[in-house]
Amino acid sequence: MKRILLSLVVMACMLATFACERRGGVGGDNNTGPIRVGYYGDLTGRTSNFGVSTKNGAMMAADEINKAGGINGRQIEILSEDDEGRPEKAATVVTKLIDQDKVVALVGEVASGNSLAAAPKAQAAHVPMISPSSTNPAVTQVGDYIFRVCFIDPFQGEVMAKFAANTLHAKTAAIMQDFNAPYSRGLTEFFESSFTKLGGKILTKQSYTQGDRDYKGQLTSIRSLTPDVIYVPGYYGEVGVIAKQAKQLGITQPLLGGDGWDAPQLWELGGDALNGDYISNHYSVEDPSPAIQKFVNDFKARYKIVPDALAALGYDAMRVLADAIKRGGTTDGPKLRDAIAATKDFPGVTGVISINAERNAVKPAVVLKLQDGKYVYQETIKP
Amino acid sequence: MDTFVQQIINGLTVGAIYALIALGYTMVYGILRLINFAHGDVYMVGAFVGYFLAFQLGFAAGPSLVGLAIVLIGSMIAAALVGIAMERFAYRPVRKYARMTTLITAIGVSLLIENLFVAKLGAAPRAFPQLLREQSYTLFGNAAISKSQILIFAVSVALMMLLQWIIFKTKVGTAMRAVSFNLNSAKLMGINTDMIISFTFALGSALAAAGGVLTAQYNPQIDPLMGILTGLKAFVAAVLGGIGNIPGAVLGGLLIGIAETFVVGYGQKVGIPTTFRDAVAFAILILVLLFRPTGLLGSTVQEKV
Numbered sequence: 001m002k003r004i005l006l007s008l009v010v011m012a013c014m015l016a017t018f019a020c021e022r023r024g025g026v027g028g029d030n031n032t033g034p035i036r037v038g039y040y041g042d043l044t045g046r047t048s049n050f051g052v053s054t055k056n057g058a059m060m061a062a063d064e065i066n067k068a069g070g071i072n073g074r075q076i077e078i079l080s081e082d083d084e085g086r087p088e089k090a091a092t093v094v095t096k097l098i099d100q101d102k103v104v105a106l107v108g109e110v111a112s113g114n115s116l117a118a119a120p121k122a123q124a125a126h127v128p129m130i131s132p133s134s135t136n137p138a139v140t141q142v143g144d145y146i147f148r149v150c151f152i153d154p155f156q157g158e159v160m161a162k163f164a165a166n167t168l169h170a171k172t173a174a175i176m177q178d179f180n181a182p183y184s185r186g187l188t189e190f191f192e193s194s195f196t197k198l199g200g201k202i203l204t205k206q207s208y209t210q211g212d213r214d215y216k217g218q219l220t221s222i223r224s225l226t227p228d229v230i231y232v233p234g235y236y237g238e239v240g241v242i243a244k245q246a247k248q249l250g251i252t253q254p255l256l257g258g259d260g261w262d263a264p265q266l267w268e269l270g271g272d273a274l275n276g277d278y279i280s281n282h283y284s285v286e287d288p289s290p291a292i293q294k295f296v297n298d299f300k301a302r303y304k305i306v307p308d309a310l311a312a313l314g315y316d317a318m319r320v321l322a323d324a325i326k327r328g329g330t331t332d333g334p335k336l337r338d339a340i341a342a343t344k345d346f347p348g349v350t351g352v353i354s355i356n357a358e359r360n361a362v363k364p365a366v367v368l369k370l371q372d373g374k375y376v377y378q379e380t381i382k383p
Numbered sequence: 384m385d386t387f388v389q390q391i392i393n394g395l396t397v398g399a400i401y402a403l404i405a406l407g408y409t410m411v412y413g414i415l416r417l418i419n420f421a422h423g424d425v426y427m428v429g430a431f432v433g434y435f436l437a438f439q440l441g442f443a444a445g446p447s448l449v450g451l452a453i454v455l456i457g458s459m460i461a462a463a464l465v466g467i468a469m470e471r472f473a474y475r476p477v478r479k480y481a482r483m484t485t486l487i488t489a490i491g492v493s494l495l496i497e498n499l500f501v502a503k504l505g506a507a508p509r510a511f512p513q514l515l516r517e518q519s520y521t522l523f524g525n526a527a528i529s530k531s532q533i534l535i536f537a538v539s540v541a542l543m544m545l546l547q548w549i550i551f552k553t554k555v556g557t558a559m560r561a562v563s564f565n566l567n568s569a570k571l572m573g574i575n576t577d578m579i580i581s582f583t584f585a586l587g588s589a590l591a592a593a594g595g596v597l598t599a600q601y602n603p604q605i606d607p608l609m610g611i612l613t614g615l616k617a618f619v620a621a622v623l624g625g626i627g628n629i630p631g632a633v634l635g636g637l638l639i640g641i642a643e644t645f646v647v648g649y650g651q652k653v654g655i656p657t658t659f660r661d662a663v664a665f666a667i668l669i670l671v672l673l674f675r676p677t678g679l680l681g682s683t684v685q686e687k688v
Contacts, residue, residue: 046606048507084506179658206647207657213602213613216393217647218657223525224386237508241602248519248529249389268510269603 034077038097045085049263057314087117104331112136132317157190165198170228179207187233240269316348385524398640403594404617405632407587413627421493423614429592432458443512451514459589466588500607511599625681
């Protein structure tokens, strides 16, 4: 009884705080001084490779724009918040960025689950939010202030299903999904439907959750069914270990994955066991186009590492936002929203970006093969 | 058939780690009637000490058995010191108060260790260097056992035998059994009970650290919160075997490991989703508490350490 009472009191206090917080709101920008843009992402949590990489990309874009004179004479200032990869924290830091820091727009998050938690706050405050790389369709469905500069899961799942069926000639597949991640479940769903449509058969669907220490139980079940390919649409931390344990069990079939695999740490965990696996991704560092090579070289010069797809998307998200502020000539929420929605044929490093009616970017995806710490370009699949 | 054998091997691997950690829970409980909730975090500390040792001593570059042995022993010693410090500075000052006080202190120590590591090192998983040249041996059909699994079995069996020897054949072991029987009488018999309690913490912590380094060879992903769930499951294992009972802790650990793996491996066939893996340990806990609160091997009058 005491506990219930206590939690009621705590809840009441929290509600009271929230009620007081939404003062001021939009219009904090008085059209002089730097343009404040909020960035939020996982900087210290389990997927911090994602958040840090994206932030690096966004910071580099902002610095380049500032060096070139800023937007209509005003500099961009990025205010960064760490959500530790936790949805509830994402919602909190976004509320802070909007209410206290009075940012005019938000860039973030990577993981769909965190974007989904934060998006309603941005929508309610009419502050436009551009997710660099949340691919779950539900993210932009939160409202008309939520955008993204990447493709969505139905497409990414379809890309891998097409690649498996057409290029690898796979007839059967097994799926191993990260049960608690909307990202992974979304990809699983769309891979399954596309692969089945292409005449393939899903033999089994196994699940794990982030932070599991042993995957051999699931992998042994999968092994006994001898599928042609194994689809593992998870995040790098678990996937690296899954690949390693699969090889220990003598599983030689290729594992297929998505953009969630792309992080330097994947190789530390998986090592040689990853060789021969395939992922769908947003861009390839091997792409010879001058714009991409310039980005890759500048990024290497600045951060001493090769930019992964998330860095490229962070870079693009920031530049799409800057372009919209420039075109719209304002940082006023509704007008900025309209300007972002009107983005057409923007030349990003991850492809030409046009925002469609669902506020998603329509772009092709690439399939990469994992080999000795490198991602070898295989093919581009168009929407 | 080979799938079944494979699942048993998988389950025993996981179970052996639970058993190593469960031993620490059960020994401390046997002596102090304290459930040391920070014990799972000692397992994490062990893995991290191993991680830093491997890098500092230059073993991270390539596989080496000598390196593995040094890292393993080094992290066991470090964890033993952590265990002693934990007992000296957190539990000893509150030992004379009600049991609830020490329990809450244990939870506090657990949170302190976790958040200290998150603050210092970040919560992102790190890749533990591979000190063992990984290789798989086929037993028959498809059933295979990997080197890291053999290592886990060999080291945990060796450590358990060593523990058995310490408890039953040495003077300090006799003293431990005396303290677990009755702390005050043991004190009257001239046993330095504080020293024995410290020793018990050191022993349990060293075993947990060994578990941490061994798991890290099997699954190289380590993070500051890795001890929470594993620790809780090891605690369930200790309760299942009969808390305070040493062979019980080992049995409980192996059973929980196998139960978990079977839920994953065969659950779907009978309608249990794979994601119930983590739930099964706690379901077992509830069943044990309802139907056999003393655990499988536990009884009310029993030598306890």
